[in-house]
Amino acid sequence: MTVIEVSNLTKRFNRFVAVDDVSFHVNEGEIFGLLGENGAGKTTTMEMLEGFQRPDGGSTRVLGHDPQHASREWRDRIGLVLQESDFDPLHSVRETLALFASFFSNPRDVDETLELVGLLDKADERVGRLSGGQKRRVDVALGIVGRPRLLFLDEPTTGFDPVARREFWQVIEGLRDGGTSMVLTTHYMEEAEQLCDRLAIMSRGQIVAEGTSSALISAFGATTVRFELPSDVDLATLCSLAGVPFVLRDNLVTALLGDELETVLLRLLTWTKSSGTVLHRLEVVRPTLNDVFLDATRSGE
Amino acid sequence: MRFARLSLSLAMYNLRAYLRSVRTVALGVIMPVGLLVILSWVFAHQGTIAAAAGYPISAIAFYAGGLTAYGLMLGTFTGVMVAIVSAREAGWLKRFRVSPMPPGSYLTGQIVFNVMISMGLVIVMMGIASLVYGLHLRLIALAAMFCYTMLGVFCFTAIALVITRLVTTPEMGSSVGPFVTITLSFTSGVFLPPDLMPHWLVSLSNFLPLEPLAQSMQTALAASSGTGIMYRPFVVLGIWGVVSFVVARWTFTWQPLRR
Numbered sequence: 001m002t003v004i005e006v007s008n009l010t011k012r013f014n015r016f017v018a019v020d021d022v023s024f025h026v027n028e029g030e031i032f033g034l035l036g037e038n039g040a041g042k043t044t045t046m047e048m049l050e051g052f053q054r055p056d057g058g059s060t061r062v063l064g065h066d067p068q069h070a071s072r073e074w075r076d077r078i079g080l081v082l083q084e085s086d087f088d089p090l091h092s093v094r095e096t097l098a099l100f101a102s103f104f105s106n107p108r109d110v111d112e113t114l115e116l117v118g119l120l121d122k123a124d125e126r127v128g129r130l131s132g133g134q135k136r137r138v139d140v141a142l143g144i145v146g147r148p149r150l151l152f153l154d155e156p157t158t159g160f161d162p163v164a165r166r167e168f169w170q171v172i173e174g175l176r177d178g179g180t181s182m183v184l185t186t187h188y189m190e191e192a193e194q195l196c197d198r199l200a201i202m203s204r205g206q207i208v209a210e211g212t213s214s215a216l217i218s219a220f221g222a223t224t225v226r227f228e229l230p231s232d233v234d235l236a237t238l239c240s241l242a243g244v245p246f247v248l249r250d251n252l253v254t255a256l257l258g259d260e261l262e263t264v265l266l267r268l269l270t271w272t273k274s275s276g277t278v279l280h281r282l283e284v285v286r287p288t289l290n291d292v293f294l295d296a297t298r299s300g301e
Numbered sequence: 302m303r304f305a306r307l308s309l310s311l312a313m314y315n316l317r318a319y320l321r322s323v324r325t326v327a328l329g330v331i332m333p334v335g336l337l338v339i340l341s342w343v344f345a346h347q348g349t350i351a352a353a354a355g356y357p358i359s360a361i362a363f364y365a366g367g368l369t370a371y372g373l374m375l376g377t378f379t380g381v382m383v384a385i386v387s388a389r390e391a392g393w394l395k396r397f398r399v400s401p402m403p404p405g406s407y408l409t410g411q412i413v414f415n416v417m418i419s420m421g422l423v424i425v426m427m428g429i430a431s432l433v434y435g436l437h438l439r440l441i442a443l444a445a446m447f448c449y450t451m452l453g454v455f456c457f458t459a460i461a462l463v464i465t466r467l468v469t470t471p472e473m474g475s476s477v478g479p480f481v482t483i484t485l486s487f488t489s490g491v492f493l494p495p496d497l498m499p500h501w502l503v504s505l506s507n508f509l510p511l512e513p514l515a516q517s518m519q520t521a522l523a524a525s526s527g528t529g530i531m532y533r534p535f536v537v538l539g540i541w542g543v544v545s546f547v548v549a550r551w552t553f554t555w556q557p558l559r560r
Contacts, residue, residue: 086391
């Protein structure tokens with residue numbers, strides 16, 4: 001069951017192609033991440049899914065409907081957590097949320113929602129007196145108070161401190177466990193790795209990589225093996241011994257390895273054992289989503 | 302039913318914020334009341350003023366009527382403009398747009414809220430005019446004032462909706478609003494009697510929305526018999542309002558302009 005179907009989606013602003021022939025889908029109950037640099041087309045894509053921007057080509061189905069012709073029933077099942085958030089400072093948190101809850105046919109209880117985002121103790125506080133992080137939680141509360149089936153989160157943790165970010169992740173994971181599907185844009189690779197079941201990396205309006213984060217990491221990134229060159233061997237000998245090309249950089253020999261990782265390590269360790277050589281500062285470094293991101297967005301240049 | 306309920310809860314939401322903000326209440330009420338006190342005192346010796354109606358009316362009817370129209374315009378036009386631009390730039394409108402609230406409820410909520418505070422202004426101004434300055438206030442005149450108030454709020458809300466497209470920040474709205482209203486006031490027989498103004502300027506302001514509203518309110522308060530109700534403001538303000546709503550349907554945006 002899919003909640004979003006996007007095929008060949010295109011959006012132009014004058015001659016600039018912001019979103020270029022993009023296709024993807026989001027399954028019911030999953031968190032789908034859209035990553036990309038500023039200007040990569042993430043927000044424009046989101047805005048077309050939310051019905052704010054009219055596509056120039058391709059088709060979008062969100063909860064089975066074209067967002068351009070969305071009915072009130074459709075809006076009843078959509079939630080939005082925006083990048084920027086600023087509310088009337090003269091209303092209390094509870095009053096702000098109560099107004100919003102009144103728009104929906106089957107809203108969550110206001111206090112229950114505040115509890116969920118950890119703001120119940122601030123319910124009677126005026127919004128103008130909240131800290132930046134607390135205001136973002138109001139934002140999340142507004143996004144989920146209508147019990148959305150699908151929630152859009154546009155860079156929701158920008159400006160959070162590390163503790164607030166971890167707490168926010170717990171809220172999001174709790175919502176997913178409750179069955180809410182989500183589309184998330186973020187700049188933080190750690191966040192994408194933690195939260196997203198699947199993700200797509202956008203660059204210059206196109207999707208350049210898509211899949212689960214672990215699949216992307218193994219497909220795109222190579223594991224690095226490095227250590228200090230032992231004094232009793234030269235680089236050429238080492239290369240023939242290991243069967244792969246090592247390079248010498250900053251006093252360390254380094255190789256990028258894919259499938260042959262285990263074989264190479266076995267050869268190296270057999271050799272050190274038989275010859276009594278010690279490999280100082282030996283490291284095997286797995287690639288991160290960040291490496292994948294840099295690799296994927298750079299390859300288009 | 303749902304539409305009415307949502308419109309009312311949005312109006313009450315606005316009203317609550319309004320009553321909590323000393324600054325907006327001060328701008329909305331103290332300004333016209335203060336002007337009423339000052340101008341009535343300055344022009345008290347005149348006794349009567351040659352209003353645009355073509356016959357002299359008492360200074361208090363002139364100022365109580367004209368300044369109520371001015372206060373209504375200042376409050377509604379500036380208020381709606383600043384409220385919408387703030388809500389839009391803060392992402393509130395975007396959020397509203399994707400919520401199941403019917404867009405018309407938001408607009409109706411704004412109109413109902415402004416009718417409420419403008420009615421409040423009418424009551425305060427009429428109270429002061431009759432209790433302090435001895436204006437003889439007939440019930441029919443008060444009813445006429447309420448009718449004109451609804452008409453004025455409708456019209457100035459519509460014009461403000463169009464202007465929001467040109468205003469990028471709430472701060473800009475706070476200065477554009479008073480600038481437009483004060484400029485218009487000088488030509489519309491609100492601060493100064495129209496016979497002090499060049500003839501062409503008075504003729505021009507007949508077609509702008511403030512002058513017909515001010516004159517109809519002054520006439521209603523000055524009339525000693527009959528209803529004193531004029532049809533001209535309904536034509537002029539009606540056209541301004543309807544045309545503005547039609548234009549706003551095309552130009553209005555729910556997305557922040559600053560990016």
